[in-house]
Amino acid sequence: MTTERKPVVLLQNCAISNGGKTVLAGLDLILQAGDFLIIEGPTGSGKTSLVRALYGHLAPSAGYGEVVGISLRPLPTHKKPLLRRKLGVVTQQPMFLEEESVLDNVALPLHIAGVPASECRARGTKALLEAGLTGAALRKPHELSGGEQARLQMARALIHSPVLLLADEPFAHLDSESVELIESLLSFAHTRGTAIVLTTHRPTELARRAKKMTVREGRLV
Secondary structure, rough: OOOOOOOOOEEEEEEEEEEEEEEEEEEEEEEOOOEEOOOOOOOOOOHHHHHHOOOOOEEEEEEEEOHHHHHHOOOHHHHHHHHHOOOOEEEEOOOOOOOOOOHHHHOOHHHOOOOOOOHHHHHHHHHHHHHEEEHHOOOOHHHHOOHHHHHHHHHHHHHOOOOOEEOOHHHHHOOOOHHHHHHHHHHHHHOOOOOOEEEEEOHHHHHHEEEEEEEEOOOOO
C-alpha cells in the first residue's frame, strides 16, 4: 500500500489581504517536495504578499492554506517557529545580526536548531565558499556590498537544507556575478530536493527547470 505524499504547499481558494485591502484572491496552488515554481509579475502586483503569507507573516483572509503540513489559517503563535525551521526565506530587505560576523550570520539557522558549534563553523565555512564569500567570514554584514549581502542571505536560507525555500526577488539590483552565484545556489538546492518558490520580474536561467505562473489582476494564473 502506498501513502499519498502530503503537499509542501496547499492553497485552496485563498485570499490574501494587506492593510485591510484584498491583494490576491482565488488562489489555488499545490506544490510537492522538489517542485520549482517561478512567479512573475510587475512590482506591486502582490508577489511579496504571497511570499509573506507562505512563511506566516500574513494570514490568509479567506480559503484554506497549508505549508509543510501546518495550517496558515489560523497559524497559532506557538507553531510559527516550527514552520520557519522548515523553511528558508529570502526577502527584499535582508536582516542580519550586525554585531556578529558573516560566518556567525550564515550559520544562524544551525545555531537555532542546536547544532554543535564546531559543526556550525564547518558548515558555515562551506556555505560561504559556495556563495563566493570565503574572504568575508570574519567581517560584519554592513561591511559587505549589496551583492555580497544578497549572497549571504541566500546561503543562510539554504544552510539547513530547508523543505521549502521562499525567495522574493532575489536578483533585484544585483551585479552579474552575484546573479550567477545565486542561480548556482538555487540550482544545487533544487537538485537536493528543496522545493522552491521564487518571485521575479526579470528573466533567469533557472526558468528552464521551473514551472512558471504570473500574478495578474489579483490572481495567480
